[in-house]
Amino acid sequence: MQSPSLFTRALASGTVSGLATSAVAALAGKRETASYAAPINATSHILWGDEAARHDSASLKYTVSGFVLNHLAAVMWAAVHEKWVVPAVSRWSATRPALAPLAAAAGGAAVAAGAYVTDYYLVPKRFTPGYEKRLSGQSMLLIYSALALGLAAATFMTDGSSE
Template sequence: MKSWTQALRDGAISGSAGSALSTVMLSACGEQEADAPLAPTNAISHWVWGDRALAHEEASIRHTLLGYAIHHGASTLWAVVYEKWFGEHAENKALTPAVAGGFAVAALACFVDYQLTPRRLRPGYEHHLSKRSLFLVYASLGIALPIRGYLAADQDK
C-alpha cells in the first residue's frame, strides 16, 4: 500500500483526470436534460453563494470557475483515497481491481455526498440532473481514477 505522501502526489494527477472527465459528463448531461451545459457546474458554487447559484446557467467566474474549483478539490480528495487503497493495482495493470476500486471510491463519494453530507454542502448538480445522469457523473469519476496508474506503468517500461 502506498504512503499517504505518495497517494497525495498521485491523487493530484488522478484527481485532475477525474475532475475533468466528470465535468465533461456534467456538461453533457446538463445540455441534454436542462439545455444548460454549465448549470450543473455552476450549481456547485451554492456552497459559497447560496441557493441563487442553483439557477445560474451562464459562464461566469463567480459560479463556473468557483464551482469547478470546488468540484476539482472534491475529485482530488477522492482520488487520494483511490490512490491509497487501489492505486498500485493500476500501476501493476491489474485491470479488474483497478477499475473496481475506481467504481468503489466513486460509489463511496456518492454515498457521502447524498447520505452523510448536510443538504447545504451537497454538490448541487442534483438540482439539474436526473438520477441516471448522477450515476453517469460518478461513474465517469470512477473510470478516470485508474488512468494515471496505467499511464505510469507504461512509462516505467
C-alpha cells in the first residue's frame, strides 16, 4: 500500500496540532481575559488589524478567521515536521525503538521552538500569531507546548511513515 503524501500527513498532523493549540489558547483566554474567544480573535489581527485583538466575544469575522489562520499555520509547521523530522525520527527509532517516544517529543519540541522564533523574531509584527496581545508568557509557553505535543502525537498516529 502506498504511504500517504506529505500534504495528507501534514494536514492530519496539522489538524491535531491546530486543535490542540486552539484549545489551549481558548482555555488560557478564559482564565486570563474571561473570554474563550479573545486569543483566537487576536490571531485574526493579521487580516483585521488590532481591532481583532480587542474583540472579546465570538464572531464569524474574528473568531472563525483567527481559527482558520491558526489552523493553516499549524498545517504549515506540520509540513516542516513531516518532511524533515518524521523521517529522521523513523530512522533513529528503527535502531532504538524504546526511545521512539523521546525522539518524537524532541522532534515536536524542535519544530515548536522554530515556530516560536519565526513567529516572534523573524516575521513582521503584523504576521505574529497575536496571542501575545491577550495572553501571558506562561500561556504562550503552553500553546507552543501544545503544538509540540500535537506534532509528537501525530507522529504515532501516522505510524511515523514518510515519503
